[in-house]
Amino acid sequence: xxxxxxxxxxxxxxxxxxxxAYYGKAETLLQENASExxxxxxxxxxSQDAPSDILYAxxxxxxxxxxxxxxxxxxxxxxxxxxFDFFDENNGKWAVTNLNERDSIMGSxxxxxxxxxxxxxxxxxxxxxxISTPIVAINNDDIESVVDELKEELGIAIxxxxxxGFRSKIGTTGYDVVSHSIVKRxxxxxxxxxxxxxxxxxxxxxxxDLKEVNRLLQELGLQTNVFPRFSSxxxxxQAKNALFSLSINPDEADYPGKILENRFEIPYVHSVLPVxxxxxxxxxxxxxxxxxxxxxxxxxxxxxxxxxxxxxKKNDLSKRKVFxxxxxxxxxxxxxxFEELGFEVVGVKFTYIDQLHLKFVExxxxxRPELALFIGDGQLFEEENVIRKIKPDLYxxxxxxxxxxxxxxxxxxxxxNLSIIGFEGVLNLVGKIRKxxxxxxFTQLLAQSENKSYTNYWLNKSTNWFIxxxxx
Amino acid sequence: MSKHILHNNRNGCALHGALKVVNAxxxxxxxxxxSAGCSIQSKLSDNILSGSNGAHYRGGLETSATAVFEKQIxxxxxxxxxxxxxxxxxxxxxxxxxxxxxxxxxxxxxxxPAMVKEAQDQxxxxxxxxxxxxxxxxxxxxxxxxxAIIERISYPDLDHKTQKGLVNIWGxxxxxxxxxxxxxxxxxxxxxxxxxxxNTLFGFDQTKENWRAVTAAELxxxxxxxxxxxxxxxxxxxxxxxLYLGYLPVGAPDTSAFLKLLGEKLSIPKERIEAVKNKEExxxxxxxxxxxxxxxxxxxxxxxxxxxxxxxVLGISRFLHNSFGQLLTTVIITDNPDEELRQQIKxxxxxxxxxxxxxxxxxxxxxxxxxxxxxxxxVILGSSLEQIVADKLSVPLIKISTPVFDKVYLNHSxxxxxxxxxxxxxxxEAIFKQLHIDKK
Numbered sequence: 001x002x003x004x005x006x007x008x009x010x011x012x013x014x015x016x017x018x019x020x021a022y023y024g025k026a027e028t029l030l031q032e033n034a035s036e037x038x039x040x041x042x043x044x045x046x047s048q049d050a051p052s053d054i055l056y057a058x059x060x061x062x063x064x065x066x067x068x069x070x071x072x073x074x075x076x077x078x079x080x081x082x083x084f085d086f087f088d089e090n091n092g093k094w095a096v097t098n099l100n101e102r103d104s105i106m107g108s109x110x111x112x113x114x115x116x117x118x119x120x121x122x123x124x125x126x127x128x129x130x131i132s133t134p135i136v137a138i139n140n141d142d143i144e145s146v147v148d149e150l151k152e153e154l155g156i157a158i159x160x161x162x163x164x165g166f167r168s169k170i171g172t173t174g175y176d177v178v179s180h181s182i183v184k185r186x187x188x189x190x191x192x193x194x195x196x197x198x199x200x201x202x203x204x205x206x207x208x209d210l211k212e213v214n215r216l217l218q219e220l221g222l223q224t225n226v227f228p229r230f231s232s233x234x235x236x237x238q239a240k241n242a243l244f245s246l247s248i249n250p251d252e253a254d255y256p257g258k259i260l261e262n263r264f265e266i267p268y269v270h271s272v273l274p275v276x277x278x279x280x281x282x283x284x285x286x287x288x289x290x291x292x293x294x295x296x297x298x299x300x301x302x303x304x305x306x307x308x309x310x311x312x313k314k315n316d317l318s319k320r321k322v323f324x325x326x327x328x329x330x331x332x333x334x335x336x337x338f339e340e341l342g343f344e345v346v347g348v349k350f351t352y353i354d355q356l357h358l359k360f361v362e363x364x365x366x367x368r369p370e371l372a373l374f375i376g377d378g379q380l381f382e383e384e385n386v387i388r389k390i391k392p393d394l395y396x397x398x399x400x401x402x403x404x405x406x407x408x409x410x411x412x413x414x415x416x417n418l419s420i421i422g423f424e425g426v427l428n429l430v431g432k433i434r435k436x437x438x439x440x441x442f443t444q445l446l447a448q449s450e451n452k453s454y455t456n457y458w459l460n461k462s463t464n465w466f467i468x469x470x471x472x
Numbered sequence: 473m474s475k476h477i478l479h480n481n482r483n484g485c486a487l488h489g490a491l492k493v494v495n496a497x498x499x500x501x502x503x504x505x506x507s508a509g510c511s512i513q514s515k516l517s518d519n520i521l522s523g524s525n526g527a528h529y530r531g532g533l534e535t536s537a538t539a540v541f542e543k544q545i546x547x548x549x550x551x552x553x554x555x556x557x558x559x560x561x562x563x564x565x566x567x568x569x570x571x572x573x574x575x576x577x578x579x580x581x582x583x584x585p586a587m588v589k590e591a592q593d594q595x596x597x598x599x600x601x602x603x604x605x606x607x608x609x610x611x612x613x614x615x616x617x618x619x620a621i622i623e624r625i626s627y628p629d630l631d632h633k634t635q636k637g638l639v640n641i642w643g644x645x646x647x648x649x650x651x652x653x654x655x656x657x658x659x660x661x662x663x664x665x666x667x668x669x670x671n672t673l674f675g676f677d678q679t680k681e682n683w684r685a686v687t688a689a690e691l692x693x694x695x696x697x698x699x700x701x702x703x704x705x706x707x708x709x710x711x712x713x714x715l716y717l718g719y720l721p722v723g724a725p726d727t728s729a730f731l732k733l734l735g736e737k738l739s740i741p742k743e744r745i746e747a748v749k750n751k752e753e754x755x756x757x758x759x760x761x762x763x764x765x766x767x768x769x770x771x772x773x774x775x776x777x778x779x780x781x782x783x784x785v786l787g788i789s790r791f792l793h794n795s796f797g798q799l800l801t802t803v804i805i806t807d808n809p810d811e812e813l814r815q816q817i818k819x820x821x822x823x824x825x826x827x828x829x830x831x832x833x834x835x836x837x838x839x840x841x842x843x844x845x846x847x848x849x850x851v852i853l854g855s856s857l858e859q860i861v862a863d864k865l866s867v868p869l870i871k872i873s874t875p876v877f878d879k880v881y882l883n884h885s886x887x888x889x890x891x892x893x894x895x896x897x898x899x900x901e902a903i904f905k906q907l908h909i910d911k912k
Contacts, residue, residue: 045555046555047539048535048536049508050508050533050537051509073605074485074604074606075481075484076484076487076510076514077485077513079481079514080513080517081481082517082875083516092837095479095480096477098476099606100476104575111476115477122838134507134575135575138579165507165508165509166542166576167542169508169541171509401533403534452565453534455563466563
């Protein structure tokens with residue numbers, strides 16, 4: 001029960017020793033870890049903006065069916081909510097309390113109550129999530145008493161999500177806060193049946209990712225219950241009755257996996273991220289072993305690999321230089337996949353790393369001792385500094401952090417809308433790489449514009465110039 | 473019912489408005505003093521919600537930001553801000569750095585002006601304006617940032633000489649007006665047709681030099697309530713007259729009247745204006761003629777509702793009613809203009825004795841939906857948020873306001889004579905699309 005006792009989970013820095021700022025050799029990190037028993041926290045004395053826990057929480061809650069959202073804060077804290085409104089019937093099922101100066105001084109209990117009531121009347125949700133923001137967190141506004149009152153009055157789940165925008169430097173903490181709040185507030189009863197299903201822990205996956213994962217798991221005869229991304233109220237309630245919980249992304253699934261194990265003794269089966277042939281095979285095999293489906297997995301793997309080998313003819317992609325800029329699980333899996341494909345990985349940038357990634361850091365130290373590990377979310381000024389020096393042919397990233405690559409004439413693959421999960425994902429990725437490298441005219445054109453984003457002073461400095469060890 | 477709660481909110485906060493201003497001028501760089509994520513939220517809404525308009529590489533992930541954490545909230549964040557300013561001037565080249573504050577440091581009470589003063593004393597062009605979200609919305613953010621920039625960039629040029637024919641344009645908010653750059657280009661063209669020079673101040677090729685020239689202008693042209701403050705400020709300081717149009721003219725009568733007003737203010741020969749008016753109106757009428765057959769055959773006359781900010785909604789509704797035979801049922805203004813301007817805005821909405829029009833000021837999605845459902849228009853001009861109601865009513869939706877999810881606007885505008893032609897085309901497309909849907 002210990003994990004769930006507090007209103008919010010431990011931040012990733014404290015729970016897993018996550019760090020969000022580093023540039024240098026793997027060896028230094030490992031030495032530090034050996035002598036200090038942890039990665040040391042560093043800060044940037046010049047920094048650029050990075051996503052907060054609020055943004056991560058908003059993105060996942062936007063997909064939960066039967067739910068409505070109250071963003072409890074200023075109007076800007078909800079500005080990005082609309083960008084998650086592509087999905088489905090959840091569109092528009094949210095409101096912001098829109099706190100003003102008086103509320104920031106006098107508190108905002110009445111407005112919160114009223115907003116929840118309105119959202120309830122308008123959308124008849126089974127769950128109302130309340131997203132806490134800096135104004136509310138700094139003033140320590142009372143959310144609990146409103147929750148307690150309305151839970152009784154309305155007879156639905158009212159789930160406060162204690163994000164704040166400033167406790168953690170790791171945006172992924174926001175995902176943890178959502179899982180924490182759901183399990184703590186909704187799954188607060190005992191198991192009521194022994195289901196036949198397994199929890200499929202989905203946190204940042206796209207619908208197309210889940211389609212491939214479900215296809216593979218169905219071949220093993222597993223019946224999945226998605227949690228928490230894209231889950232319905234029914235999915236959430238059934239999570240406690242599952243036989244196992246399975247990870248897709250082992251970084252993001254770590255927290256929901258552990259708290260479900262902790263509270264309901266559901267074994268958390270975690271493996272590598274199923275990206276690439278080797279990793280997908282390993283992921284399926286480990287799940288099959290844990291769930292007693294060894295025989296099924298063997299025939300599945302041989303079928304899939306045969307299909308792939310005919311589709312993945314000898315590739316023409318080798319010797320190209322690639323820069324990877326992604327979350328750790330994706331970055332690590334793609335590092336391996338690109339090596340498999342014959343690329344030269346010339347740079348790796350992860351949004352953060354923590355103790356779950358120790359093995360990879362050791363691997364880099366052993367295999368590529370000179371390769372710099374670059375840790376940071378956003379921080380494109382550092383990317384500009386590196387990319388100009390190493391001049392990769394290809395850049396693989398997510399969302400909007402590819403601006404630097406493009407203006408330096410480096411072709412970009414953005415996996416934001418490209419599913420690279422599973423065996424289908426390998427085909428998608430290889431197909432996209434071929435297309436990207438086959439015609440680079442748009443990138444070349446963009447690179448012709450004058451690039452005056454940063455000073456020469458900065459571009460000539462070492463990349464870790466602004467990264468300093470935190471003074472306690 | 474509280475008037476503050478916003479369902480399905482379409483407008484960002486003051487910080488976002490100020491960021492839109494600073495990011496749209498080449499050579500201006502924002503420094504955001506807030507907790508992490510504020511400029512990312514702003515950037516996400518720029519990119520995806522204003523017709524892919526905000527993909528310019530500045531902003532968002534490349535915004536200099538203190539991203540203050542717990543320690544700096546508990547013990548104060550001024551030292552962190554000092555460090556960030558000091559390093560930003562080394563890393564990001566700029567003609568002007570604008571420190572913008574978010575909610576967290578404002579609640580804590582960081583002494584931001586002191587830090588900015590320090591940097592100024594060292595000779596760096598750094599200014600600040602207070603923009604916490606709890607103090608105002610995106611429109612107020614535009615007003616405050618513009619004011620701060622004018623005070624710093626334009627005022628010191630006291631020995632300015634009036635530049636004949638130079639006109640500053642105020643009130644178009646980059647990436648909040650989804651047609652901002654197209655609208656600025658349309659005004660630029662219109663002014664050029666009279667031999668005037670528009671000082672658009674935002675977007676393509678606009679730099680510090682344009683802001684410096686603000687005080688040399690002969691006239692300040694104000695096309696939304698949000699430019700009024702800047703115009704008043706400049707009139708007080710320099711005696712520069714201003715023309716408060718309050719909206720963007722669309723089509724013949726309004727555009728011609730606008731040119732006439734400009735001509736009076738700037739003593740342009742009447743013949744010159746007449747010549748432009750005659751040529752453009754002839755062209756526009758020619759396009760109307762071409763459309764006539766289709767208009768009648770497919771019954772283009774509809775009952776219309778409009779949802780959006782004052783500048784676009786007023787101009788478009790006036791054109792639709794006064795030139796295009798449309799009937800206005802509901803006009804919903806979403807930019808929350810100050811109370812004292814509201815009657816004047818209402819008076820600008822065309823009236824029709826047989827078809828009364830409701831004029832509503834609202835930005836709450838729930839309230840807007842309710843008005844639309846009640847008035848049952850046959851065509852809605854609004855944002856992507858009106859799609860749900862449009863689907864319920866089975867009527868076409870034409871996008872004229874933020875947010876827009878499914879369009880790319882690089883240079884799109886309904887302003888002026890040519891803008892009206894674009895509107896006719898988009899109107900027609902929407903009607904035909906609906907006919908196809910209805911057939912199925």
